[in-house]
Amino acid sequence: QVQLMESGGGVVQPGRSLRLSCAVSGFIFSNYAMHWVRQAPGKGLEWVAVISNDGSNKYHADSVKGRFTISRDNSKNTLSLQMNSLRVEDTAVYYCARQPLGYYFDYWGQGSLVTVSS
Amino acid sequence: SYVLTQPPSVSVAPGKTAKITCGGNDIGSKNVHWYQQKPGQAPVLVIYYASDRPSGIPERFSGSSSWNTATLTISRVEAGDEADYYCQVWDSSGDQSYVFGTGTKVTVL
Numbered sequence: 512q513v514q515l516m517e518s519g520g521g522v523v524q525p526g527r528s529l530r531l532s533c534a535v536s537g538f539i540f541s542n543y544a545m546h547w548v549r550q551a552p553g554k555g556l557e558w559v560a561v562i563s564n565d566g567s568n569k570y571h572a573d574s575v576k577g578r579f580t581i582s583r584d585n586s587k588n589t590l591s592l593q594m595n596s597l598r599v600e601d602t603a604v605y606y607c608a609r610q611p612l613g614y615y616f617d618y619w620g621q622g623s624l625v626t627v628s629s
Numbered sequence: 630s631y632v633l634t635q636p637p638s639v640s641v642a643p644g645k646t647a648k649i650t651c652g653g654n655d656i657g658s659k660n661v662h663w664y665q666q667k668p669g670q671a672p673v674l675v676i677y678y679a680s681d682r683p684s685g686i687p688e689r690f691s692g693s694s695s696w697n698t699a700t701l702t703i704s705r706v707e708a709g710d711e712a713d714y715y716c717q718v719w720d721s722s723g724d725q726s727y728v729f730g731t732g733t734k735v736t737v738l
Contacts (some may be wrong), residue, residue: 546727548727555715555729555730555731555732556664556666556672556715556717556729556732557729558726558727558728558729561727572726606671606672613660613677613678614660614718614719614727615660615662615674615677615717615719616662616664616672616674616717617674617677617683619671619672619673620671621670621671622671
């Protein structure tokens with residue numbers, strides 16, 4: 512069955528960096544675009560970034576552009592999010608999600624909590 | 630940027646029908662998708678392309694979209710339907726922008 516498992520979250524000081532990973536199984540990873548979506552505590556969902564199935568195209572939300580970078584390794588079935596210059600407002604649960612044909616998300620990971628605090 | 634507006638909360642008695650709206654400029658011309666999120670859990674897709682249900686989602690969940698409003702309807706509401714619900718569209722006017730609604734908390738009385 513389709514599984515997505517995030518890792519790498521934790522507590523980090525403002526201005527520092529953190530790298531999230533999402534290990535997938537149960538489907539052909541290289542056939543799908545993948546996303547990161549986040550949710551601040553008690554708040555709604557916010558799209559963060561998308562990467563095409565072959566990694567050639569990447570787009571980031573304005574709120575993270577220039578600080579976060581999405582990437583993937585199709586040989587390892589792994590999606591990543593490099594987060595630099597972290598801010599307090601980046602505190603959230605970060606979900607990886609799969610995009611089928613169509614602009615939506617059909618499977619989500621369980622999420623990884625990132626807390627940015629001094 | 631494109632904005633999707635949902636009512637913060639909807640209350641419904643068991644066995645009744647809940648309607649959750651999602652307002653956006655000309656949303657009827659866009660593909661609308663809906664997610665259910667229970668406390669402490671990841672979102673789950675319940676409706677895609679406005680009215681299609683993924684496998685495993687009960688027929689009690691249905692959707693529609695027209696003009697400036699999309700609607701998720703939950704018929705014969707059960708206690709297990711209590712959750713937050715989010716609409717979502719892809720905004721082609723932006724730079725690959727995926728937009729979520731503000732979210733609606735459904736409370737089963």
